Amino acid sequence: MKLLFDVGNTHTTIALTDNGKKFNIKRISTYSLQTEDELYVYLKMLFSENYDQIIVSSVVPNINHIFEFFSKKYIGKDAVFLNAKLYKNIKWDVRVPSDIGADRVANVIAAEKDYGNNAIIVDFGTAITIDVLKNGIYEGGVIIPGFGMMVNALFKGTAKLPKVELKPSDVFIGKDTESNIRIGVINTVLEGIIKVVEKIKSETEITSVIFTGGQSKIIMDYKKDVIYDLELGLRGIYYFYESTIS
Numbered sequence: 001m002k003l004l005f006d007v008g009n010t011h012t013t014i015a016l017t018d019n020g021k022k023f024n025i026k027r028i029s030t031y032s033l034q035t036e037d038e039l040y041v042y043l044k045m046l047f048s049e050n051y052d053q054i055i056v057s058s059v060v061p062n063i064n065h066i067f068e069f070f071s072k073k074y075i076g077k078d079a080v081f082l083n084a085k086l087y088k089n090i091k092w093d094v095r096v097p098s099d100i101g102a103d104r105v106a107n108v109i110a111a112e113k114d115y116g117n118n119a120i121i122v123d124f125g126t127a128i129t130i131d132v133l134k135n136g137i138y139e140g141g142v143i144i145p146g147f148g149m150m151v152n153a154l155f156k157g158t159a160k161l162p163k164v165e166l167k168p169s170d171v172f173i174g175k176d177t178e179s180n181i182r183i184g185v186i187n188t189v190l191e192g193i194i195k196v197v198e199k200i201k202s203e204t205e206i207t208s209v210i211f212t213g214g215q216s217k218i219i220m221d222y223k224k225d226v227i228y229d230l231e232l233g234l235r236g237i238y239y240f241y242e243s244t245i246s
């Protein structure tokens, strides 16, 4: 069995798998992890099965050492860390491939394997990312503040605005403060993303649009004509691992 970690700026998704298709998935707060022994306790409580390798996709470098120490101390081998420059099956046509967030790399690897050479991937997390895979080449993308980050920015930046539930509004003219904020943070951002995706589609003739990420769940009813694939990144981590051992 392999243990995959998708370390994001809000949550770390942990998945046990032996084939990269079926996953036993758990989700913890990224910043709850401080030491390798605490990680060991979490894993003991969350999983009963054993595993002989951990593979980490991390966009939070200052906690990567926890996985390194854990892997050496409790498994007796190095953790595998995902990075674009180590994955040769895709051309990363950007200025510095090793700078691409590992979560984005994992999404693109799985998109290429499971959806073919052309895909636009939107990942709704702490930040929202748009990634473009065209004819098997990673062309780059877009980074947008996440819905939660936008709500927090309004809350921290003003005297009176509250935090609101992350849910799209059914209307575009708000009748109270909460709906005003939800339209501004969810509907407006989403409509902007949809507009940018349409522009990318017209520029590239890509037709497959995949939504993923923890916060994609809140917009499933709002935007229906896309593919939702919440395990895309996890499969990408596994495919990356397979490519390092073959």
Ligand SMILES: Nc1ncnc2c1ncn2[C@@H]1O[C@H](COP(=O)(O)OP(=O)(O)O)[C@@H](O)[C@H]1O
Residues within 6 Å of the ligand: 007, 008, 009, 010, 011, 012, 013, 027, 124, 125, 126, 127, 148, 166, 213, 214, 215, 217
């Ligand atoms: N089971 C869950 N428990 C709590 N929050 C969840 C859950 N599933 C999805 N979410 C949502 O996912 C968000 C985190 O999304 P995620 O893609 O993991 O972010 P990141 O990768 O940036 O850490 C949370 O802020 C929350 O809105």
Ligand SMILES: CC(C)(COP(=O)(O)O)[C@@H](O)C(=O)NCCC(=O)O
Residues within 6 Å of the ligand: 007, 008, 009, 010, 059, 099, 100, 101, 102, 103, 104, 125, 126, 127, 128, 129, 143, 146
């Ligand atoms: C854009 C991100 C912060 C998204 O991470 P997340 O929202 O999943 O925590 C992450 O992909 C990242 O740190 N990227 C590095 C910069 C880049 O991708 O160009």
Ligand SMILES: [K+]
Residues within 6 Å of the ligand: 008, 103, 123, 124, 125, 126, 213
């Ligand atoms: K993410």
